[in-house]
Amino acid sequence: xxxxxxSAGTLTPVDATxxxxxxxxxxxxxxxxxxxxxxxxxxxxxxxxxxxxxxxAVGPVLxxxxxxxxxxxxxxxxxxxxxxxxxxxxxxTVTAGxxxxxxxxxxxxxxxxxxxxxxxxxxxxGAQAYENLKKVSTGPAVHSNLLDGGGLLVAPKRLPKSVYxxxxxxxxxxxxxxxxxxxARRLALNxxxxxxx
Numbered sequence: 001x002x003x004x005x006x007s008a009g010t011l012t013p014v015d016a017t018x019x020x021x022x023x024x025x026x027x028x029x030x031x032x033x034x035x036x037x038x039x040x041x042x043x044x045x046x047x048x049x050x051x052x053x054x055x056x057a058v059g060p061v062l063x064x065x066x067x068x069x070x071x072x073x074x075x076x077x078x079x080x081x082x083x084x085x086x087x088x089x090x091x092x093t094v095t096a097g098x099x100x101x102x103x104x105x106x107x108x109x110x111x112x113x114x115x116x117x118x119x120x121x122x123x124x125x126g127a128q129a130y131e132n133l134k135k136v137s138t139g140p141a142v143h144s145n146l147l148d149g150g151g152l153l154v155a156p157k158r159l160p161k162s163v164y165x166x167x168x169x170x171x172x173x174x175x176x177x178x179x180x181x182x183x184a185r186r187l188a189l190n191x192x193x194x195x196x197x
Contacts, residue, residue, distance in 0.1 A: 059093035060103070060111040068092060068102065068196050075100065078195045080123045080165075080174045082187055088119075098125045102196075119183075121193060122175040129173040130166040148191055155185045163188050 063071070065084055071092060072079040081090070081102040088104040091111050095101075104119040105111070126132070133154055137144040143155040147165065155163040160181040165174040165188055176184040176193055187193055 057094060057096040060091050060101075061093075062089050062105070062111045063092045065090065065196075071100075072196045077125060078123060078170075078172060080193055081121050081196050082119060082176070082192050083194060099123065117179045119179075119187075120175075120177045122177070124173045124175065125171060126173055127171050129171060130168050133164055133166040133173060143185070145189060147188065153185070153188050160185075165193060 058071075068079060068081065068090060071094070075094065075098070077098075079092075079100045079102065082104065085104055087107065089107055089109070091101075091103040091105050093101040093103070100123045102121045105113065106118075109118075130152060133152055136142065137152060137154045141157055143157065145153040145155075147153055149167060151165055151167045153163055153165050161179060161184060162175055162177045163184045165176065166172075174193060176188055178184040178187070
């Protein structure tokens with residue numbers, strides 16, 4: 001007896017079982033995506049409850065300047081950025097350890113783009129951040145500058161695309177990265193790296 005070959009568009013028992021299995025596997029994945037979206041929305045769009053725990057990771061997600069402010073309030077600690085830019089979208093990422101990154105993407109670039117071509121300002125929580133940065137602020141391997149408000153800028157000569165900033169009595173350090181050599185240092189020296197308010 002010859003087995004019938006199914007016609008196009010007809011499900012065989014194996015295909016039907018595979019389709020059912022695919023639905024069973026995709027349902028938990030879809031539920032996880034919905035839960036993740038709810039957490040992102042709660043954090044970024046303005047939670048009015050207590051501060052978000054530092055072990056909640058968010059993003060990368062595109063946000064408005066107002067949503068960056070809401071996220072900073074929700075976290076209960078500062079997030080730094082390089083100010084508003086008309087030609088850019090803002091991407092926010094908050095790690096499980098509480099680090100917050102604001103990345104400036106050209107309009108039309110999707111959140112999570114893997115290229116390292118974009119201005120990024122990271123805010124890192126850490127006790128004695130100023131004292132720790134001060135310890136590495138001297139010597140021939142770095143450029144150091146005092147900033148308004150008592151801030152300290154340290155620019156490692158071997159990493160000309162990144163600078164580090166800290167302020168007295170503040171438990172966080174700020175890193176500014178720009179793919180153009182020297183640009184991050186110029187931004188910090190010109191007072192353009194500020195706390196989101």
